[in-house]
Amino acid sequence: MTDPVPPVIIFVVGALLVPFIKGSWKSAFLLAIPVVGFLNLISISEGTHWVVGFLDYRLVFGRVDRLSLLFGYIFHIISFIAILYSLHVKDNLQLIAGLVYAGSALGAIFAGDLLSFFVFWEMLTVSSIFLIWARRTEASLGAGYRYLLVHAAGGLCLLAGIVIHVNQTGSIEFGYLGLNGLGTYLIFFGFGLNCAWPLLHTWLTDAYPEATITGTIFLSAFTTKVAVYALARSFPGTEALIWIGAIMTGFPIFYAVIENDLRRVLAYSLINQVGFMVCGIGIGTALAINGAVCHAFNDILFKALLFMSMGAIMYRTGKINGTDLGGLYRTMPLTCVFCMVGAASISAFPLFSGFVSKSMVMDAAAGGHMRFIWFILLFASAGVFHHAGIKIPYFAFFSHDSGMRPKEAPIHMLLAMGIAAFLCIFIGSFPGFLYSLLPYPVEYVPYTAPHVVGQTQLLFFSALAFTLLLLSGIYPAEMRCINLDADWFYRKGGRLFFYVMDRTLNKINRVCEGVFVGGITGYLARISKDVVPRFILLGMVSFWVLTGSRGEVLQMKKMNVYNDFLKGTLPVGIGAGVAGLFIVLLFVLS
Amino acid sequence: MKEQNQQSTINNQQSKPYLFDNPKNVKILLRCFYCSLLVLLIIEFFLHKHPHFAWEGWPEFYAIYGFVACVVLVVVAKYILRPLVKRREDYYD
Incomplete structure (x- = not known):
């Protein structure tokens, strides 16, 4: 067997070869990339590999430990699932962008230094944007530009942080940083933007629902999870993260309840789930970190599964709004079942994957006696079941009959969803396998009778609330509308900025034009034209008056001299005299 | 003719009764749900909790x-x- 290579290389080289492979081999080739990548990954031993000298620094492309390996495994698995799901796509742009995007994520998590990490981080942004633009609608174009601008700002912030940090410490090692000094705060903020922290989150809910059907599967897996990895690597135990995470779990669920676009509902629930991870990283104990990364692993699977089921509906019906859908269980039963497996997993039903990981974070919060945090997380657990667990399947597959009878999803989509659904149930039922891969040894036992009953009660009674609210008509009806979010500030603010700039700068421009182009320049031109004869006449007229010239004679003399100067037809002697006078004047003045 | 056939197939499909088209099935589902709630409420008293x-x-x-x-x-x-x-949906347009 050949020596392993950095995982990113397999994906990027694979992506570059995509345009050259045609016909039926293409599917096999695409699927082979994550398989070969996975075989490569398991042949890499823990430790530091592929160290390259760059200027005075050492770039590390293979820092392989239990934390990065876990993310490496799931990134390969989800790449395989997403590629399988995308096999109908003929658009090379999407395929290449998806592969480079997955490769960049792998590059970032195995990077052992901040410089190469930053390069992969930016590659993530650049490649992901094509998954949004590839939908080729006006909305996706606009959302893509906003996504790019927000991430460019975040990336610059991160770069500034890295530069300051490296300048201060002289080290580019990408390890524990902690919050100490401006540089680390900027890095923290840069990670937070990709993590979709509150108020910084709108790039996610704005852009993900506008991406292509298959692009969203890739998007849901990588950007936020790389940011979670980065926080777990550099800022574990940072108290601010506990609160940020708790707010992240709480506020999106309110939006999710009133949102009509079902993929946008999932985007909000993505923030909610990442909140659990961020909170766990903030708590920082071994149990909490294990819970956070374990939940990241599971979230990638069940969130992709939910997005895939919604994507299958979009593929078959061309619609995604709750107002347009309903009753699809009739002709898309398998998609419906897979969606419900995803819904049960994200809601943390016993025997489904969310149950074995989310509860670790909850337990860590309880173990740290964080009452308020624990209450928020519990509220979010009930809420996520409400909007992602019930709302998504209910409005898509049940609810009122939309009259649509689309065909079941294509076979490759069903297979991709089936694999994800199987993994969700497998991990939920046999958590020991995933636990053995976590960064710290696991003593946690998820399946205790009080835990199972308590969690089931929580979920069933929130389902009861949903049922009663729906039957009583209180449940908010799906509406064709948009809901304002923090992106209002830059979407409307951007226009205000443009308006203000337009009014002030253009006004200044007009005034300047009036003063300099129309005013001073013309005045100077007029003055310069006859300044010399006028100056000369000043002296000459006094001389002529003194020598007795008056009336018409004086007038004629003035006219002659003036015209001679303008036309340059002076007698040579006078011209030389004036030039001499000029030199004398210069000499005197200097 | 072919179009008519297709149309009738679609009509047949639409008239085909599905699981929850029958209100009885919805009722059965809801009853099962309410019963499971009751079981969950009762079962708790037989558990030893360690909160x-x-x-x-x-x-x-x-x-x-x-x-x-x-x-x-x-x-x-x-x-x-x-x-x-x-x-409105066109708020930002």
Whole structure:
């Protein structure tokens, strides 16, 4: 067997070869990339590999430990699932962008230094944007530009942080940083933007629902999870993260309840789930970190599964709004079942994957006696079941009959969803396998009778609330509308900025034009034209008056001299005299 | 002719009764659901709890919290958040 290579290389080289492979081999080739990548990954031993000298620094492309390996495994698995799901796509742009995007994520998590990490981080942004633009609608174009601008700002912030940090410490090692000094705060903020922290989150809910059907599967897996990895690597135990995470779990669920676009509902629930991870990283104990990364692993699977089921509906019906859908269980039963497996997993039903990981974070919060945090997380657990667990399947597959009878999803989509659904149930039922891969040894036992009953009660009674609210008509009806979010500030603010700039700068421009182009320049031109004869006449007229010239004679003399100067037809002697006078004047003045 | 056949197939499909087209099935599902709620409420008294917080030991804590949380969530989202943030679909256009 050949020596392993950095995982990113397999994906990027694979992506570059995509345009050259045609016909039926293409599917096999695409699927082979994550398989070969996975075989490569398991042949890499823990430790530091592929160290390259760059200027005075050492770039590390293979820092392989239990934390990065876990993310490496799931990134390969989800790449395989997403590629399988995308096999109908003929658009090379999407395929290449998806592969480079997955490769960049792998590059970032195995990077052992901040410089190469930053390069992969930016590659993530650049490649992901094509998954949004590839939908080729006006909305996706606009959302893509906003996504790019927000991430460019975040990336610059991160770069500034890295530069300051490296300048201060002289080290580019990408390890524990902690919050100490401006540089680390900027890095923290840069990670937070990709993590979709509150108020910084709108790039996610704005852009993900506008991406292509298959692009969203890739998007849901990588950007936020790389940011979670980065926080777990550099800022574990940072108290601010506990609160940020708790707010992240709480506020999106309110939006999710009133949102009509079902993929946008999932985007909000993505923030909610990442909140659990961020909170766990903030708590920082071994149990909490294990819970956070374990939940990241599971979230990638069940969130992709939910997005895939919604994507299958979009593929078959061309619609995604709750107002347009309903009753699809009739002709898309398998998609419906897979969606419900995803819904049960994200809601943390016993025997489904969310149950074995989310509860670790909850337990860590309880173990740290964080009452308020624990209450928020519990509220979010009930809420996520409400909007992602019930709302998504209910409005898509049940609810009122939309009259649509689309065909079941294509076979490759069903297979991709089936694999994800199987993994969700497998991990939920046999958590020991995933636990053995976590960064710290696991003593946690998820399946205790009080835990199972308590969690089931929580979920069933929130389902009861949903049922009663729906039957009583209180449940908010799906509406064709948009809901304002923090992106209002830059979407409307951007226009205000443009308006203000337009009014002030253009006004200044007009005034300047009036003063300099129309005013001073013309005045100077007029003055310069006859300044010399006028100056000369000043002296000459006094001389002529003194020598007795008056009336018409004086007038004629003035006219002659003036015209001679303008036309340059002076007698040579006078011209030389004036030039001499000029030199004398210069000499005197200097 | 072929179009007619297709049309009739679609009509047949539409008239084909599906699982929840029959209100009886919906009723059965709801009854099963309510029964399972009852079982969950009762089963709790046979468990030995080891709570982190005192309130976790209170009877039916999780059931009440789950119910109240969801009602609060929906009421706040519908009556407070939606009036504040709802705009026409072409708001940004």
